[in-house]
Amino acid sequence: MDDTTRNTVLEAWMKEHGYSSNAFAEAVNLASERLTGHAGGHDGASVRDWKSGRVRWPKTATRRALEDVTGLPATALGFVPRGRTPSVPALLQKDSDSMKRRSLVGGIALAAAAPAALRAASGRRIGMSDIDRLYKRFAEIIARDHQHGGQLVVEQQAAALADAALNLQNAGGATQRVRSGLYAAAAAFRSSAMWAAIDGRRYDDAKLHMREAQSLAELSGDQAIKFRIWSHAGTMYRHVGRAVDALAANDVACNLHITRRDPLFACLGHARQAASLGLARDTAGVQRALGRAQDAWERADRSLVRPVWMTAVLDGAELETLAVAAHLRLGNFEKAEMHAHRSLALLHPRMRRDRALNTVRLAAAQLGQGDIEPAVATAMKVPSDIAGRHARVAPMLQGFGTALRATAADSSGARDWAEHTATWSIAV
Known part of the structure; x- marks a missing residue:
């Protein structure tokens, strides 16, 4: 041209x-x-x-x-x-x-x-209807994350929507409430970009999104989005093995006043702290944090309207998921298996990424107890399109295969697993 x-x-x-x-x-x-x-x-x-x-x-x-x-x-x-x-x-x-x-x-x-x-x-007024339209798009981003997770395209779409929300600030007049809402929407989109980068193991990109999201959240004054960003930061540090930083970030989330106003946020904060304490090999701390999370979940008012990303916390699936992660880190395989079964029963079918992760965790818990055949049968339930491509699921399955060979290299289960994985390539 x-x-x-x-x-x-x-x-x-x-x-x-x-x-x-x-x-x-x-x-x-x-x-x-x-x-x-x-x-x-x-x-x-x-x-x-x-x-x-x-x-x-x-x-x-x-x-x-x-x-x-x-x-x-x-x-x-x-x-x-x-x-x-x-x-x-x-x-x-x-x-x-x-x-x-x-x-x-x-x-x-x-x-x-x-x-x-x-x-x-x-001559134009920006109003709450504009913000409502933004949050409709935010719900679509959350749905894509639940379905696929970690994809670069989701990260890019969320970042673009954050920019679009910010550009509305200059598109016309608005009340202070609306301007705060636009900053909150931009922070929400940027936090989803951050999460997609974490889930895709693009940690340098995740840190850039985190810093932008934190600034926007401060401008908005929105406690819920501040909680989400700091809670995601804790997860990011846990995924890279930085237990001290993970605990510190989770502490910030847990100390926000929204956790005192709404026990469901306190539940998520304590549950994610339990997962980080598992990384730190703090058995007593894990038990204490999970106990607090369970108590907060039972006290939560189910009738309150909450952000769409809190759905899995409301139905208890996220609490069970984080309990699995904590107990696996501690080597409490029997408890990990119990929580894994609960999480899979509670997870909505559309949450394919979380279902795949918890299926691999269940297989690891079964293998840790020496149940070779059930563990292999469980691991084989992970859909192949996720097994070979998702940036977190694929390495977990590779780790399962390594542990299986170390535990029972000559078993029929190990042979079945080798034959099964030969049909797709595990990405690392």
């Missing part, structure tokens, strides 16, 4: 307003949903098509959404109606003087566009 056909006006507008291609796509999708009742299907590739000139005149619904986001008519964004030729390329020549003229024309277009954008922004 010749550079003279690029939509440099749109590119410049996005750069000036801090939009990446993915974030701009999400903003347009949100506008489409607001205008038509149906979310748009655009992504970063769609925006790159607009910028490159491959799509010179988007469809009517898309143009309306673009105009809603920017406050400018499509033609002022550099789009060209069908049947017309762009006026700017006609001015362009291939010498250096023409390059200067092209820059001048672009600058004039932007200068003319800026007052219109400001007028449009000042």
